[in-house]
Amino acid sequence: MTTGTAQSSPVIDPHGGTLIDRTVSGEQADALRAEAAGLTEVTLTEKQTADLDMISSGALSPLTGFMTRDDYDSVVESMHLAGGLAWALPVTLSVPAGLSADRIALRGYEGDLLGVMDVAEVFEADRRREAELVFRTTDEAHPGVAQVYAEGSTLAGGQITVFQRPQPGFPALHMDPVDTRAAIAGRGWKRVVGFQTRNPVHRAHEYIQKCALETVDGLLLHPLVGKTKGDDVPAEVRVECYRVLLDNYYPAGRTMLSAFPAAMRYAGPREAIWHAICRKNYGCSHFIVGRDHAGVGSYYGTYDAQLIFDDFEPGELGIQPMFFEHSFFCRGCGNMGTAKTCPHDAEHHVHLSGTKVREMLGRGEMPPPEFSRPEVAQVLIDAYRGQG
Ligand SMILES: [Zn+2]
Numbered sequence: 001m002t003t004g005t006a007q008s009s010p011v012i013d014p015h016g017g018t019l020i021d022r023t024v025s026g027e028q029a030d031a032l033r034a035e036a037a038g039l040t041e042v043t044l045t046e047k048q049t050a051d052l053d054m055i056s057s058g059a060l061s062p063l064t065g066f067m068t069r070d071d072y073d074s075v076v077e078s079m080h081l082a083g084g085l086a087w088a089l090p091v092t093l094s095v096p097a098g099l100s101a102d103r104i105a106l107r108g109y110e111g112d113l114l115g116v117m118d119v120a121e122v123f124e125a126d127r128r129r130e131a132e133l134v135f136r137t138t139d140e141a142h143p144g145v146a147q148v149y150a151e152g153s154t155l156a157g158g159q160i161t162v163f164q165r166p167q168p169g170f171p172a173l174h175m176d177p178v179d180t181r182a183a184i185a186g187r188g189w190k191r192v193v194g195f196q197t198r199n200p201v202h203r204a205h206e207y208i209q210k211c212a213l214e215t216v217d218g219l220l221l222h223p224l225v226g227k228t229k230g231d232d233v234p235a236e237v238r239v240e241c242y243r244v245l246l247d248n249y250y251p252a253g254r255t256m257l258s259a260f261p262a263a264m265r266y267a268g269p270r271e272a273i274w275h276a277i278c279r280k281n282y283g284c285s286h287f288i289v290g291r292d293h294a295g296v297g298s299y300y301g302t303y304d305a306q307l308i309f310d311d312f313e314p315g316e317l318g319i320q321p322m323f324f325e326h327s328f329f330c331r332g333c334g335n336m337g338t339a340k341t342c343p344h345d346a347e348h349h350v351h352l353s354g355t356k357v358r359e360m361l362g363r364g365e366m367p368p369p370e371f372s373r374p375e376v377a378q379v380l381i382d383a384y385r386g387q388g
Contacts, residue, residue, distance in 0.1 A: 016062030029163035036105035047263035056162035066093035068157030088273035094151035115162035175258035191216035194284035207336040226263040268300035269308035280319040329370035
């Protein structure tokens with residue numbers, strides 16, 4: 001059963017108009033779990049487990065399952081589902097070659113049986129073509145490309161039904177789209193901006209978030225807590241950083257913090273579109289896109305993740321992107337700014353490279369308060385010391 005958004009609700013409609021719910025509970029769940037125990041099983045990767053969970057909760061509305069060939073091909077080639085709705089990334093389930101079953105059991109990467117899929121189709125995908133068009137590179141050194149190649153080329157598509165949700169990484173921050181929508185409606189927010197991050201938030205991103213918040217009713221700080229590269233800051237450390245930042249520097253009545261359970265693809269521009277569509281399903285009307293959103297290495301141009309929004313017709317995505325430049329504290333201006341708003345030379349700007357910041361934190365040294373809030377820096381220093 002799906003739950004549409006009531007006509008009177010101020011919250012933006014989900015992508016495709018209906019918030020998908022592919023979960024079952026109670027006796028239905030018990031019956032399906034019992035049936036699943038006797039079915040051919042496929043074990044999902046961490047990314048696929050996250051995708052399954054997000055399909056089931058409606059975070060990937062209008063998807064009701066893993067993609068069949070027509071949707072897969074259409075998304076890879078033209079960033080639209082076969083039915084014509086905008087969609088930027090393939091959401092696929094890889095299976096062993098020769099799989100033949102009408103219904104399969106889906107086991108999460110942590111070992112639990114989670115649901116079933118009614119197999120509509122098993123097909124061979126051209127993963128190299130997918131890499132070229134989706135990631136703009138076929139280089140196996142790209143972590144998203146490597147992941148797609150490792151999954152193999154045999155894919156199965158079809159509607160899923162989930163009887164057990166995977167354990168959320170952060171139960172305290174877990175909010176399904178239906179929950180964030182209710183919270184947004186409850187606060188009476190009409191315009192809500194979503195912010196995606198997989199890093200601790202320093203002054204630069206705080207500034208961008210607050211610039212955006214000046215023009216809307218509320219901010220959803222929506223950190224990605226799914227699988228990331230090994231060298232990204234661990235999610236539990238980041239979550240603690242977000243908490244101390246919000247507690248000390250953000251108005252509680254204008255801010256919500258919850259987890260975005262997706263796995264990173266590092267697909268840059270295409271992932272920016274996908275992230276925006278997902279946030280629309282969570283109830284955001286606006287979405288912040290900074291420089292090199294969801295990028296990795298130097299595979300994407302600085303503004304590619306902003307420019308790609310022009311590939312869609314106005315209104316096609318439904319959610320309004322808000323583009324931002326790199327920001328910094330300027331001693332000449334005496335405040336935060338960007339190349340758009342500050343006339344001074346770089347020598348006036350407080351700039352620290354990521355490497356430099358990591359070195360300082362590793363030595364237990366506080367970065368300047370113009371770069372990082374001391375409460376946030378302290379959490380990171382403690383984390384680095386814990387590792388050492
Ligand atoms: Zn300045």
